[in-house]
Amino acid sequence: MSLLTIETTETPSAPAPASPVAASARNAVKTYRTGNSEVRALDGVTVDFTAGAFTAIMGPSGSGKSTLMHCVAGLDQLTSGSVAVGGVELSDLSEKQLTRLRRDEVGFVFQAFNLIPTLTVEENITLPTALANAKPDVAWLDTVIAAVGLGDRLKHRPDELSGGQRQRVAVARALASQPKVIFADEPTGNLDSRTGAEILNFMRRAVDEMGQTIVMVTHDPIAAAYADRAVFLADGRIVDELHAPTADSVINHMIAMGD
Amino acid sequence: MLKLTLRTVNANKIRLALTTFAVVLGVSFVVSSLVLGDGLRSSFGSLSEEIVGGTDLVIEPSSEFGTPQPLEENLETTVEGIDGVANAVGFVENDNIQPVTADGTPLTTFGPPLIGMSWVDDPALSSFTIVEGRAPASGYEFALDQDAARDNGFEVGSTYGIVTPNGEVDMELVGISRFGESNSTLGAILSQYPMETAQELFNRTGQYDSILVSYESGADPTAVQAAVSSVLPAQTEAIDQAQLLDNAKADFNEGINIFNNILLGFAGVALFVSIFIIANTFAIVLGQRTKELALLRAIGASPKQVRRSTMTEAFIVGVVASGLGILGGLGLNYGLRAMFDALGASLPDSPLILAPRTLIVAVVVGVGVTMVSALGPARKAAKVAPIAAMQDSVDAPKASDLRRNLTGAAVMAAGVLLGAFGLFGQIEGSGARIAILGSGSVLTFVGLAFASPAVAAPVISALGLPVRVLGTAGSLSTQNAGRNPRRTASTAASLMVGLALVTTALVVGESIKQSISETLASEVKADYISAPEVPINPMLLEDLEASGHFDAIAPYRYDQIRIGDDVDGVIGTDLEATDDLFDLGLAAGALTAGSDVVAIHEDEATEHGYVVGDSIPVTFPSGTTESMTVSAIFTSSTIMDESYLINMSDWDSRFGEVVNWWAAVSVADGTSIDVADATLAELAQRYPQAPFENQTDFRETIQGQIDSLLVAINAMLVLAIIIALVGIANTLALSVFERTREIGLLRAVGMSRRQTRRMIRWEAAQVALFGSILGIGLGLIFGWGVVTALPESFVSTLAFPVSRIAILVVVCGLAGLLAAAFPARRASKLDVLDAISHA
Numbered sequence A: 001m002s003l004l005t006i007e008t009t010e011t012p013s014a015p016a017p018a019s020p021v022a023a024s025a026r027n028a029v030k031t032y033r034t035g036n037s038e039v040r041a042l043d044g045v046t047v048d049f050t051a052g053a054f055t056a057i058m059g060p061s062g063s064g065k066s067t068l069m070h071c072v073a074g075l076d077q078l079t080s081g082s083v084a085v086g087g088v089e090l091s092d093l094s095e096k097q098l099t100r101l102r103r104d105e106v107g108f109v110f111q112a113f114n115l116i117p118t119l120t121v122e123e124n125i126t127l128p129t130a131l132a133n134a135k136p137d138v139a140w141l142d143t144v145i146a147a148v149g150l151g152d153r154l155k156h157r158p159d160e161l162s163g164g165q166r167q168r169v170a171v172a173r174a175l176a177s178q179p180k181v182i183f184a185d186e187p188t189g190n191l192d193s194r195t196g197a198e199i200l201n202f203m204r205r206a207v208d209e210m211g212q213t214i215v216m217v218t219h220d221p222i223a224a225a226y227a228d229r230a231v232f233l234a235d236g237r238i239v240d241e242l243h244a245p246t247a248d249s250v251i252n253h254m255i256a257m258g259d
Numbered sequence B: 001m002l003k004l005t006l007r008t009v010n011a012n013k014i015r016l017a018l019t020t021f022a023v024v025l026g027v028s029f030v031v032s033s034l035v036l037g038d039g040l041r042s043s044f045g046s047l048s049e050e051i052v053g054g055t056d057l058v059i060e061p062s063s064e065f066g067t068p069q070p071l072e073e074n075l076e077t078t079v080e081g082i083d084g085v086a087n088a089v090g091f092v093e094n095d096n097i098q099p100v101t102a103d104g105t106p107l108t109t110f111g112p113p114l115i116g117m118s119w120v121d122d123p124a125l126s127s128f129t130i131v132e133g134r135a136p137a138s139g140y141e142f143a144l145d146q147d148a149a150r151d152n153g154f155e156v157g158s159t160y161g162i163v164t165p166n167g168e169v170d171m172e173l174v175g176i177s178r179f180g181e182s183n184s185t186l187g188a189i190l191s192q193y194p195m196e197t198a199q200e201l202f203n204r205t206g207q208y209d210s211i212l213v214s215y216e217s218g219a220d221p222t223a224v225q226a227a228v229s230s231v232l233p234a235q236t237e238a239i240d241q242a243q244l245l246d247n248a249k250a251d252f253n254e255g256i257n258i259f260n261n262i263l264l265g266f267a268g269v270a271l272f273v274s275i276f277i278i279a280n281t282f283a284i285v286l287g288q289r290t291k292e293l294a295l296l297r298a299i300g301a302s303p304k305q306v307r308r309s310t311m312t313e314a315f316i317v318g319v320v321a322s323g324l325g326i327l328g329g330l331g332l333n334y335g336l337r338a339m340f341d342a343l344g345a346s347l348p349d350s351p352l353i354l355a356p357r358t359l360i361v362a363v364v365v366g367v368g369v370t371m372v373s374a375l376g377p378a379r380k381a382a383k384v385a386p387i388a389a390m391q392d393s394v395d396a397p398k399a400s401d402l403r404r405n406l407t408g409a410a411v412m413a414a415g416v417l418l419g420a421f422g423l424f425g426q427i428e429g430s431g432a433r434i435a436i437l438g439s440g441s442v443l444t445f446v447g448l449a450f451a452s453p454a455v456a457a458p459v460i461s462a463l464g465l466p467v468r469v470l471g472t473a474g475s476l477s478t479q480n481a482g483r484n485p486r487r488t489a490s491t492a493a494s495l496m497v498g499l500a501l502v503t504t505a506l507v508v509g510e511s512i513k514q515s516i517s518e519t520l521a522s523e524v525k526a527d528y529i530s531a532p533e534v535p536i537n538p539m540l541l542e543d544l545e546a547s548g549h550f551d552a553i554a555p556y557r558y559d560q561i562r563i564g565d566d567v568d569g570v571i572g573t574d575l576e577a578t579d580d581l582f583d584l585g586l587a588a589g590a591l592t593a594g595s596d597v598v599a600i601h602e603d604e605a606t607e608h609g610y611v612v613g614d615s616i617p618v619t620f621p622s623g624t625t626e627s628m629t630v631s632a633i634f635t636s637s638t639i640m641d642e643s644y645l646i647n648m649s650d651w652d653s654r655f656g657e658v659v660n661w662w663a664a665v666s667v668a669d670g671t672s673i674d675v676a677d678a679t680l681a682e683l684a685q686r687y688p689q690a691p692f693e694n695q696t697d698f699r700e701t702i703q704g705q706i707d708s709l710l711v712a713i714n715a716m717l718v719l720a721i722i723i724a725l726v727g728i729a730n731t732l733a734l735s736v737f738e739r740t741r742e743i744g745l746l747r748a749v750g751m752s753r754r755q756t757r758r759m760i761r762w763e764a765a766q767v768a769l770f771g772s773i774l775g776i777g778l779g780l781i782f783g784w785g786v787v788t789a790l791p792e793s794f795v796s797t798l799a800f801p802v803s804r805i806a807i808l809v810v811v812c813g814l815a816g817l818l819a820a821a822f823p824a825r826r827a828s829k830l831d832v833l834d835a836i837s838h839a
């Protein structure tokens, strides 16, 4: 317990100034070495994710979407360039501080396997708070749980939920700690379109009604249409972006890019 | 299919190596036991030949029971006169002859005897060679074996004291002798004296303990033996060379077999424990390969093929484990020798014999255990449905099913019944009893292992209560420990076995200690007791008497008598003094001095209808029958553990051996304890093999002996616990691997490395505690059973070593934490990105 106290008192950096940018990357380069060949997964990406906005990262498979997201979220390190969350340079942070950042400043929603099977829905949602040994903000929690619409399932275990419900719990978990930014990697990739739409609506509302910042990786034009802005990646570079995208405009864009 | 099996084994090398650790240990014990046994048998075989040497015939006194009277000296001349006899030489020996070093310390050993004997001049009949100086010829001179002489600084030409049953005598060391080829005395100290000197000092004037006979070359052994036999008086027998060799080897073999069986017992425990671990590992590894197996089934493999592939895998693992076990066994062989060397009881040098039988046993045991362990998991693997290949991984094991629990309970009940029968039933022979007890406890273990998943979840969550305080990592650890009760239960089962055995030993030991304390408190009035490993020198008792500080002095001797058709044990002592020294719970009569009186235990008296005043015919080993009067009937059998007690004055003339095994004394009125202590301390200088201790010290000494026995037993059983901990580490490592994604997710949402480590460690501690609790519970019950079954005279009370058991629980919990060190480190070092994208 004392260990955690130490961790929490070790403030990684000065509080971020009120900035319209929740997270950003500057000349981000990430290369992977496999044997003799070198893959440039990110090839000089510069991008800002505006606070309070829903951004979609789009691009063909292998274009570097997940890599960009992992690097910005502090799960992976860049080869060169820099990333920041809430104005804090991640390259300056220690492993401990990165853990704290993931716990307190960032929320995650993965394509699948988002929940700990032994924990109930409620325990899963409050997991980051519990890991910090902090008291949950009950009022906020109620709001999130009400929004996610799983009030009657709080004591259930993940294996008693449908895929869509699990993803909703995952989004609720990400929202619960009021992070600076939520990263979602193809959160609807495993869902049918109707369930997927539910999740996307829910994320949209989190942005609109709760002021959340969400960055979502997807290759689905319909999903991208829920975002305020779509950023297009190809071969590790940002090749284009669209404001207020619609499914049609995204598809046209993709055709134009020759995908 | 075989190719796939080989690839699988290859892919899981490290995991399987961990698994086989337990089998390797078990096989090592089996191999070292057999190798050491074979080696010792071979060297004792040649040792026996050295002992027998050129002796063709040995004449010894005999009796149908008890210790016979020694031979009369004149028999030697008679035998020598027989045709075909080249030489006949008398021989006397005594097991308690202590040479005293130059600085005045009598030699002692850790148990082996200090044998004094007459020097045999005829090299054909002697087992000794003089390596320095000359042989003792006449008067007060002696020879000493080369190791005893070298180790204690004895020099030829100097004069040393010799402590004998007739006092300490100064003698000149005239020679250094070697026993056989390499002086393998097994720790005994051997000294030789001229015949007349030996006879005088060993109370054998005019008598021999045996006569060694050699034949003339060309004589017909059968004819000579027949001629010798015809001149032998009653109660005498002639033993030929072949018989002598057989007797010597049989004696050695008995010792080797006990030793062998102990090692095999530990091997059995190690192998039994390993069965749980191997079964567990196979189950987990196969569980992780469910998709792969299902795919195999989907593309057309039959369940039989899947099962066979798994069993082949087990076979390969078993063969490898056996091979390693054979190497380990050879290493352990040297380790055990080194251990005995360190303990001062060197085993004789012996060749390293790796008999084909040893190899076969090793492979059969190693492969057998592995394959038996894999049976269950293989059957389950064969049941994987092809459709599972297409489904999402299902990680929801059934908590427990009724059939399994009932089976477990039934097996356990059978085990308990069998155990109870083994403890309390009418069974002929201790071998059969031990076999029944052993199978009873194995069944109990197996039954409990089967049924324990049912209790695993509730017990773990109870254990987890205090851990929850430690935050999320703590409560996650509890949930992880409880999520797969079957796995937790079988991981814990291996620990349970070790702990149950250790606890049983502790309970029995504690009860014996407690009983001793109570007996000492209630039945012993003596102020001092001496119960050494070697007989007590009669001179010590005389010196005690002479000091005038002690009034009741009683030595205790053991032999046998026959009454009618019943041969019974008899104790010779001073009955009057015994009455002052002990409370034997007299039911009738009195313990009195005087000859031809006998005190009888109540049970025996009731059985034969003896009452005080009866005359009963007592036959002694010498063959004479005399009428003795029943003077007392006593009820306690704790201290006087034979049914008949007679006075010493009746002893010497009727038994061939006058050996005082232990003694008790009381301080005379008017002598202070300080004076008594000082007197005894002074005597202890002269008779260091037989110190007298007051009640408190005596109790502590005995309890210390019990403790060291327990330490020895438990040290070996700790092996089972170590195997179990390796099992926990192994299972946990596999679980961590299985939960890679989950751990990755936890790390992604903010669990620190420390929290991750803590989560895994606490999980291990809880599994370990669960196993400890089951094991200790079972051990307490076993201990109670054993204590109840042991004779009342041996243990009269049941005592639980609470603090030791509490320590055991804590140590096991901590050991669990330790076992988790590696898996915990692994979990905390998992790369978050790799983990969350883990397929």
Ligand SMILES: Nc1ncnc2c1ncn2[C@@H]1O[C@H](COP(=O)(O)OP(=O)(O)O)[C@@H](O)[C@H]1O
Binding pocket: A032, A033, A034, A039, A040, A041, A059, A060, A061, A062, A063, A064, A065, A066, A067, A068
């Ligand atoms: N751990 C890795 N090692 C080597 N190459 C990788 C690794 N992760 C990603 N890549 C490569 O980097 C490129 C970008 O991958 P990724 O970011 O996962 O793409 P996307 O998410 O857009 O499909 C791909 O060419 C991929 O093969």
Ligand SMILES: [Mg+2]
Binding pocket: A065, A066, A067
């Ligand atoms: Mg991707």
